[in-house]
Amino acid sequence: MRGMTETAPTGLAxxxxxxxxxxxxxxxxxxxxxxxxxxxxGTADVAVIDPGPDDADHLxxxxxxxxxxxxxxxxxxxxHRDHSPAAPALKxxxxxxxxxxxxxxxxxxxxxxxxxxxxxxAPDRVLADGEQLSGKGWTLTAVATPGHTSNHLCFALExxxxxxxxxxxxxxxxxxxxxxxxxxxxxxxSLDRLMGRAQDRVYYPAHGDPIENPHRFVRGxxxxxxxxxxxxxxxxxxxxxxxxxxxxxxxxxxxxxxHGAAGRSVLAHLLDLETRGxxxxxxxxxGLAA
Numbered sequence: 001m002r003g004m005t006e007t008a009p010t011g012l013a014x015x016x017x018x019x020x021x022x023x024x025x026x027x028x029x030x031x032x033x034x035x036x037x038x039x040x041x042g043t044a045d046v047a048v049i050d051p052g053p054d055d056a057d058h059l060x061x062x063x064x065x066x067x068x069x070x071x072x073x074x075x076x077x078x079x080h081r082d083h084s085p086a087a088p089a090l091k092x093x094x095x096x097x098x099x100x101x102x103x104x105x106x107x108x109x110x111x112x113x114x115x116x117x118x119x120x121x122a123p124d125r126v127l128a129d130g131e132q133l134s135g136k137g138w139t140l141t142a143v144a145t146p147g148h149t150s151n152h153l154c155f156a157l158e159x160x161x162x163x164x165x166x167x168x169x170x171x172x173x174x175x176x177x178x179x180x181x182x183x184x185x186x187x188x189x190s191l192d193r194l195m196g197r198a199q200d201r202v203y204y205p206a207h208g209d210p211i212e213n214p215h216r217f218v219r220g221x222x223x224x225x226x227x228x229x230x231x232x233x234x235x236x237x238x239x240x241x242x243x244x245x246x247x248x249x250x251x252x253x254x255x256x257x258x259h260g261a262a263g264r265s266v267l268a269h270l271l272d273l274e275t276r277g278x279x280x281x282x283x284x285x286x287g288l289a290a
Contacts, residue, residue: 002135002158003131007008009024010024010025010026010035010057010061011023011024011025011026011057011058011060011061011066012024012061012190013040013061013065014056016210017160017162018043018088018139018160019041019042019043019138019157019159019160019162020039020040020041020157020162021037021039021065022038022039022040022204022206023037023038023040023054023058023061023062023065024036024038025037025038025052025055025058025082026055026058026181027052027053027055027058027082028059030258031176032082032207033170033171033172033173033207034207036050036052036082036083036206036207037050037204037205037206037207038050038051038052038062038086039164040062040065040066040138041135041138041157041196042069042072042135042136042137042138043136043137043220044069044070044135044136044137045067045068045069045070045071045072045135045136046066046070046071046135046142047071047072047073047074047075047133047138048062048066048071048073048074048075048090048096048137049075049076049077049155049164050075050076050077050083050084050164050206051074051076051083051084051085051086051087051090052082052083052085052086052212053081053083053085053086053267054081054085054086054089055086058086058189059086059090059093059127061211062086062090063090063093063094063141067093067227069153071090071094071095071096071289072133072135073096073097073098073099073100073133074087074091074094074096074097074098074099074100075099075100075127075133075140075155076098076099076100076101076121076123076153077100077101077152077153077154077155077164077165077166077167077168077206078101078104078148078149078151078152078153078166078167079101079103079104079117079118079121079149080116080117080118080149080153080167080275081116081117081118082120082206083118083166083167083206084237085118085120085121086118086165088122096124097124097125098121098124098125099123099124099125099126099133100123100126100127100142100153100155101123101125101126101127101151101152101153102126102151102184103121103122103123103126103151104117104121104149104150104151104181105150106257120169127142127153127233128142128144129142129153130235131140131278132158137159138157138159139157139158139159140154140155140156140157140158140160141155141158141198141228142154143156143163143193143194144190145165145166145168145190145193145194146176146183146186146187147168147175147177147183147184147186147187147188147189147190148166148167148168148175148182148187148191149167149181149182149183149190149264150181150183150186152166152167152168152190153166154166154168154194156197156199156200159254160201161199161201161202161243162185162199162200162202162203162204163194163197163200163202163204163214164203164204164205164206165203165204165205165206165211166205166206167205167206167207168187168194169191169194169203169205169211169217169218169221170188170205170206170207170208171203171205171207171208171209171210171211172205172207172208172209173207173208174221174224175187175221176261176264176265177264177265178261178265179211179267179268179271180262180266182268183268183271183272184225184271184272185272185275187225188222188225188272191218191221191222191225194214194215194218195215195218195222200214200215201214202214203217217269225269228250228265228266229269229272229273231250232246232250232266232269232270232273233273233278233279233288235249235250236279236286236287236288237288238270239287241285241286241287242284242285242286243263243266243267243270243284243286244259244263246263246264246266247259247263247266250266252263270286277289
């Protein structure tokens with residue numbers, strides 16, 4: 001399979017399998033890997049998944065990849081600004097409706113490790129969990145996977161066993177779960193849901209390489225989160241309950257510029273543990289529940 005994003009040129013349409021083509025946007029960063037990957041599904045007619053950032057070059061590359069074929073839908077997994085802002089321009093150029101996740105725009109000024117929300121996202125239709133779209137020879141099913149964001153959807157290609165995972169499962173890094181919208185309990189439940197989907201053969205994430213042993217990969221992600229939770233509980237048992245102090249001990253060697261974002265992940269774990277009655281907070285200081 002042609003799937004290595006580390007060497008994939010920006011803007012080039014690369015066929016990953018008969019029904020799937022990838023186009024890489026030119027927005028690399030420490031938080032997007034080599035950039036956002038837009039996927040075209042279909043041959044005679046197509047759906048476009050995660051049209052990407054509002055970038056004229058990427059739009060031109062997408063239209064070149066479409067090559068005059070009918071676009072049945074522009075699908076968005078969620079509304080971060082590296083995923084959905086190109087949708088209106090692509091709609092204007094193709095006439096295709098914007099379909100997929102629900103609108104969500106938060107004024108979140110905290111230290112993020114991902115893109116902020118797309119406040120201009122306005123879908124023509126919101127897909128509920130299990131709803132389908134189809135074209136000539138392809139069918140996509142929405143799979144609700146909240147956690148990274150509350151409105152996150154994956155899309156399953158029924159004909160080939162491919163799952164387009166957006167930012168829920170990425171091929172290069174763990175997923176950001178940043179309160180107030182990111183929710184660790186929802187994220188873990190969504191990982192469990194993917195573990196129960198025996199039909200998924202390969203994941204195509206918005207960032208990073210295809211994941212060709214998806215269930216083993218998801219088990220690793222869940223295990224990593226459980227290890228983080230264990231670290232937090234051990235630190236609390238030692239009387240270390242301030243999030244910045246916890247980050248310093250948990251993320252040894254991390255670029256200090258990313259400490260604030262790491263703190264959001266720790267906070268997501270703490271809020272989950274609080275809901276489960278394991279920890280309590282007094283102001284900004286956390287401790288084990290009695």
